[in-house]
Amino acid sequence: MNVEAPWRGNNLARQIVVLSALSFMIIAAVIGAGAFGNTAVEDQQDGALSTNGSYLAPAGPAFSIWSVIYLGLIAYAIWQALPRQRTNRRQRALGWLIALTMTLNGLWLVTARFGTLFLTVVVIVLLLAALGWTFRVAVRTREPRGGVVDSILIDGVTGLHLGWVTLATVANTAAWLTTIAPASWEKAADAIGIGVLVVVGLIGLAIAWQSSWRLTPALALAWGLSWLAVERFGGEPRSTGIGVMAIIVAAFVLLPPAVIRILRLLRPSVD
Template structure:
């Protein structure tokens, strides 16, 4: 296809956005002198700060997402990707999600806890739109790299941020509501997790049973269960519910996808 001036600009924008995200990440981990995320906002974002915060190991999924986004940024910058319709449809959207990803870390470091909730909500909306466009515009001839770096990475990003939005909002509420509201933490937490499970299944169904969003939600919910059953604050009800949600949102899409692969052609 014939390249347009905006195509090169889009490639540069994606590379710049991912670079910004990486710098913000280095700041958020303390590598560039910033305060680690677990210690910012008075510790409100730490793994033991609220009933809906996953245990620390859950956040290692960011490494997978970041590696995938870096790989995508490099791949989409190749000359043969410059004028493809898929990149034109999705490149700017991916750039937006990576900028918002980095802005969340900036908000956590320098702004308020409320600002982090606003930014992560915007990120969730942007990821939902990006993933929807990726699914709708995908064709069988787009290739493995396209499937992994667009559908796969965006799906993981969306799934994790779905759960992270809940944890971030819970952190804000924990830091602001009266302490006597803690008695309602278990029933509210269970209700929220059930809603997360329904949303996870809704994403899977609407995307043709893509598995990566559910895997990311399941990963986060599993570590949330670990935090509530083996860490502080403890809640057996929330922990058990998180295990059930993790199993459903991760296993059901995998089962449907497996059945589709085993189904004879033409059925």
């Protein structure tokens, strides 16, 4: 009896599911971008998801990071579909999880188009949890890595996805709360926004620490925070306090892993 046959079937199924999840995500992204006459994401939900939807929404250029994340996920899906990756232990541990994150990514876009703002919060929280778990498995699994390509397409892309969605979850939740909160709450918007950014900074530092100071989540988070600052300084609603805090938190999140990674390059023995 060929005991390898069931594993081959499961591994092939995993590769197909990853490609299917990617296809779903790309179709949802194309529709979400406003193709085929649809309303773009920033104009959906009565504009709540636009750059002026809340005090914690980043400026428009921040969202260009999706192009990098999507290209990375496309490259991963093609790479993992190669025959030599079929029985790879790292792929067995992570393929299904990455497929889940791509599916939730696409589901968020579908929810933004056809669902409610509250449902977008639910889906993006699920996406954040899935990315957190996937990244944890990626950096802690004992299965051997497959070189630079493996590190970039699994650890790197998942890290960027996680870092960006961390901030996107905050912005999405703030947009929803803005639509349901009493108008009187706006008087405390600066204080609330600054407090939330402090928590974001602590979360970003915790992600770096738990991942042995991987840099990509911090890069994505700092990128989003920097554009959040730009929007608060020059856009609406304007808030100098939140803008300044966003810059401080971006530095707080980015500098520790960057310095540690540089030290490790200079002194490989440093932990």
